[in-house]
Amino acid sequence: MTDTVSGSTGRAARGTSKAGSGLHVERVFTTEGVHPYDEVTWERRDVVQTNWKTGESVFEQNGVEFPDFWSVNASTIVTTKYFRGAVGTDQREQSLKQLLDRVVLTYVKAGKDNGYFATDADAEAFEHELTWMLLHQVFSFNSPVWFNVGTSSPQQVSACFILSVDDSMDSILNWYKEEGLIFKGGSGAGLNLSRIRSSKELLRSSGGTASGPVSFMRGADASAGTIKSGGATRRAAKMVVLDVDHPDIEEFVHTKQREEEKIRVLRDAGFDMDLGGHDITSVQYQNANNSVRVTDEFMRAVEEGTEFGLRARTTGEVIDTVDAKQLFADISHAAWACADPGMQYDGTINDWHTTPETGRITASNPCSEYMHLDNSSCNLASMNLLKFVSDDGSFEVEKFVKAVELVITAMDISICFADFPTEAIGETTRAYRQLGIGYANLGALLMASGIAYDSDGGRALAGAITSLMTGTSYRRSAELAGIVGAYDGFAQNAEPHTRVMRKHQAANDEIRTMHAIDxxxxxxxxxxxxxxxxxxxxxxxxxxxxxxxxxxxxxxFMMDCDTTGIEPDFSLVKFKKLVGGGSMQIVNRTVPAALKRLGYTEETSEAIVEYIAEHGHVIDAPGLKPEHYEVFDCAMGERAIKPMGHVRMMAAAQPFLSGAISKTVNLPEESTVDEIADVYLQGWQLGLKALAVYRDNCKVGQPLADARAKSKTAPAPEVQIVERPVRKRLPKSRPSRTTSFTVGGAEGYMTSGSYPDDGLGEVFLKLGKQGSTLAGVMDAFSIAISISLQYGVPLETFVAKFTNMKFEPAGLTDDPDVRMSQSIMDYIFRRLALDHLPFETRSAMGIHSAEERQRQLDTGSYEATDEAPEVESLSAPDVGAAPGSAKPDADVVAETARPAPRTAHTSAELLESITGSTVDAPLCFTCGTKMRPSGSCFVCEGCGSTSGCS
Structure with a gap:
């Protein structure tokens, strides 16, 4: 607990401490005389990361020290991402204690130097309380803090930056430079280009036509793609905003849509156009998120179907008009086609602006959660909400309040010693001291509490927690103002700042609670x-x-959270990393807690958990009441939360946030342009500040297609049921086809032998060295598949079972028809389907050749208008197997009845059932694991890398 004690005037000078002033810190989590490190059990672990393609070790640090309750995943991510010093040297950090001390002691020293604490004892209590919370994963600072604080590097603590660019070449070139410096430091930046003259306006100096902002975006995009972020292999993070009344708005809207069309054409021509592929650099505008800044005037014109004026940048006069509804439809269609542009709602943003007398809010950081003045920055920290749930299921309100007080105090202290990439950003940040406290694990908290994410109760609890967090934060901010002074720009903005506080309070009064917890x-x-x-x-x-x-x-991941930000649970089953390598499937720990909260017995809960482990969803789980299904709805899977469920949750939290929310609303592939338009329109009507959408499979950079969804509509093949199936052997001489392939760097050969009437009868696979375990397993698998084919099991049955199976090696192939594969099995059976199944059968499964995909782009249909000639099979006398492979033998397997259909699920099938065969994310550039959505970004569960957000 922290109490404010101030001098007689109630206010001390900035950066100084009057006699008797400062914070008194009461211990809540710690005991005086006992250090937090002495209360936990520590253990040594070896952290090893391997290359996903070759199996070679890419990182190894042995004997790192962590508490025994930290997961292997959390300790791996902290060791690889946040420990400083060269591996193998004495300077390398090797214990969580060193990391926490490096950061916390820097904060405590700055707090003492700048007059935050009443006494040294209060400073020590603050140190112990902060250490305890970090040690027990109650909260975490943003990544730049762990990267930089307490090291010889610049003490950059902010993850979010907003820049400014004016209508001059000097300013535009300076924009390129400043972005580069920010990317080099491992962070991202956003800016609004609307001050730059449009391509429809004249230059003052020469009378020629201006280039327009879209042309200058090319240079910035190339710079970002070259510098990357923090010297790493992931792309830089940036946001580009253009006002809806800019004369070049239509060109801006279609910019990335046209590039996405180019990517598809190049991909189908055999180029490597995946996100991070060798040839993706040939297209433009891929390093930024684009957003249109729409006004209330424009949105009302959309509703009314009226004209809307586009204004010259230099004079402000209307130089062109557009049909507002048509422009809005174009924005929605572009977002449907390639996920860009997103929406930022200017009226709402600036109505909740605390410092409008200083300047308007024109832009955001790359993920759209930080929105404030140009040339400013924000440091972030997030609370782990699940840490405040008591054993009886109640929310520990008092502990949460005290934790928020401590975190906000630490975040403000960091501005006292922080370094910034430009002097302009430093000046603005020190003058306005923008902070960004937030939370994680909301989805897990709701599920564990037995409350559905997409429900009035779920939204009430989310709104109440967000309101409590921000209300406490501003209360502590007001107390700090009485000790070390208000922010420099407060006097100029006192009235609007107070007005916004009252707007927050009024919104809090509108919350309609439903449960004891909220x-x-x-x-x-x-x-x-x-x-x-x-x-x-x-x-x-x-x-x-x-x-x-x-x-x-x-x-x-550092906090071992099940869910990120405001997101719901991604799926009910996840993969847990094990000590010594490997992983196992486990049902999320929030599921048993939810079942207990809902009143189920231990025996029934165990049966439900077992069912979820096998099926990946709760539908028809034994003993589970259908009215409780909604509690277990997730972002993906059989009962995926509907798009408006995400939008309404954002709307529940938005009135209680200084900034906005980083979140992308995911939609299924079959979603229409009108549905996306409705999401954007309702986002404005519900009072959001920003909104982005992603329609499944709308980008080539997404490695997985929704093949499973398509296969559901495939006609079931006719199978003749007989008492005793007869094996139909291949003749001694039969046609065959040998295919060499590469999947994720692994090379192999496949030989498929056919009956004279062209039905597939045998498959031989050569992978790995002769005599190796892998080669032996593939030989055995080949025999099993071949004999099954000869007993009449249809090839399409194998294709349905083995495509989309996911394991390493995976990734790019050298086959133009199957450019990306999720495993060797996925590739093999896609290739067999293309070679041996009729068009109608494989098309129903979503399997098409490069030629057919190109035809669909050109004509709208995969099927040729004229029947294409059959491809002549390669033949060779008695080509039965690849070199070194075993041959099926009549004596190996006796004639037996057809086995019963398999009901058990492999790990790949389970993950498929969980995610609907769709994970809207690229492969991780660091370790190759498929990433998952996290706000407006993607994050890797394997190594913690992100796709652009720090």
Whole structure:
């Protein structure tokens, strides 16, 4: 607990401490005289990461020290990402204690130097409390803190930056430079290009026509693609915003859509156009998220179907008009086609702006959660909500309040010693002290509480927690203002800042609670907002901004969170990394907690968990009431949350945030342009500040297609049931086809032998060295498949079972018809389907050749108008097997009845059932694992890398 003690005037000078002033810190999590490290059991672990293609070790640090309750995944990510010093040297950090001390002691020293604490004892209590919370994964600072604080590097603590560019070549070139410096430091930046003259306006100096902002985007895109981010192999993170009334808005809207069409054509021509592929650099605008900044005036024109004026940048006069509804439809169609542009709602953003007298909010960071002044930055931290759930299922409100107080205090202290990439950003940040506290594990908290994510109860609890967090943050900010001063720009913005505080308080009064858990949270939130306004009216506020909801990708793994940011659970089953390597499937730990909360007996809960482990969903789970299904709805799978369920959850939290929310609304592939338009329209109507969408399979960079969804509509093949199937042997001489292939760097050969009437009868696979375990397993597999084919099992049955099976090696192939494969099995049976199944059968399964995919792009149909001639099979006398392979033998297997259909699920089939065969994410550039959505970004569960957000 922290209490404010101030001098007689209630205010001390900035950066100094008057006699008797400062924070008194009461211990909540720790005991005086006992260090937090002495309360836990520590153990030594070996952290090893291997190359996903070759199996070679790419990182190894043995004997690292972590608490025994930290998962292997969390300790691996912290060791590889955050430990400083060269591996193998004495300077390398090797214990979590060293990492926490490096950061926490830097914060404590800065707090003492700048007058935050009343006494040294209070500073020590602050140190222990902060250490305890980090040690026990109660919260985490954003990644730049762990990268930089306490090292010889610049002390950059911010992950989010907003830049500014004016209508001059000097400013445009400076934009390129500043972005490069930010990317080099491992962070991302956003900016609004609307000050730059359009291509429809004249240059003052020469009278020629201006280039327009879209042309300058090319240079910035190339720069970002070259520098990458932090010297790593992932792309830089950037946001480009253009106002809806800019004369070049139509060109901006279609920019990435046209490039995506180019990518598809090049891919079908055999080029490597996957995200991170060798040839993707030949297309433009791929390193930025694009957003249109729409006004209330424009959105009303959309509703009314009226004209909307586009204004010159230099004079402000209307130089062109557009049909607002048609432009909105174009925006929605582009987002349907390639996921860009997103929407930022200018009216809502600036109506909740605390410092409008200083300047408008024109842009955001790359993930759209930080929105404030140009040339500014924000440091982030996130609370782990599940850590505040008691054994009886209640939310520990008092502990949450005290934890938020401590975290906000630490975040504000960091600005005192932080370094910034440009002086302009440093000046603005020190003057306005923008903070971004947020949370993770909301989805897990709701499920564990027995509350559905897409429900009034779920939204009430989310709103109440967000309100409590921000209300407490601003109350602590007001108290800090009484000790070390309000932010420099407060006097100029006192009235609008106070107005926004009252808007937050009014929104809090509108929350309609439904359960005991959110009633208690809301009661405390109301108390915090009242105290905030009372203290703030006297002292002002220390911070112009307090809260955002960030993706919490890597730090979410550091805290062992099941869900990130405001997201629901991704799926009910996940993969847990094991000590010594490998992983195992486990049902999310929130499922048993939810079942207990809902009143199920231990025996029934065990049966339900076993069912989920096998099927990946709860439908028809034994003993589970259908009315409880919704509690277990996830982002993907059989009962995926509907798009508007995500939008309504965002709307529940938005009124209680200083900034916005990093989140992409995912839609199935069959979604229409009108559905996306409705999401964008309702986002504005519900009061969101920003919104982005992603339609499954709309980008080539997504490695998986929704083949499973298509296969559901495939006609079931006719199978003749006989008492005793007869094996139809191949003749001694039969036609065959030998295919060499490469999947994810692994090379192999496949020989498929056919009956004279062209039915597939045998398959031989050569993979690995002769005599190796892998070669032996593939020989045995070949025999099993071959004999099954000869007993009449249809090839399409194998194709349906083995395509989309996921394991390493996986990735790019050298086959133009199957450019990306999820495993050797996935490739083999896709190739066999292309070679041996009729078009109608494999098309129903979503399997097409490169030629057919190109035809669909050109004509809208995969099928040729004229019947294509059959491809003549290669033949050779008695080609039965690849070199070194075993041959099926009549004596090996006796004639037996057809086995019963298999009901058990492989790990690949289970993951397929969980995700609907669709994971809207690229492969991780670091370790090759498929990433998963996290806010507006993607995060790797294997190594913690993100696709662009720090």
């Amino acid at each position: 009633i208690a949270v809301h009661r405390e939130a109301s108390k915090q907002w009242a105290q905030n306004l009372e203290i703030g009216t006297e002292n002002g506020w220390r911070n112009a901004q307090a809260s955002v909801l960030a993706p919490t990708g890597t730090i979410g």
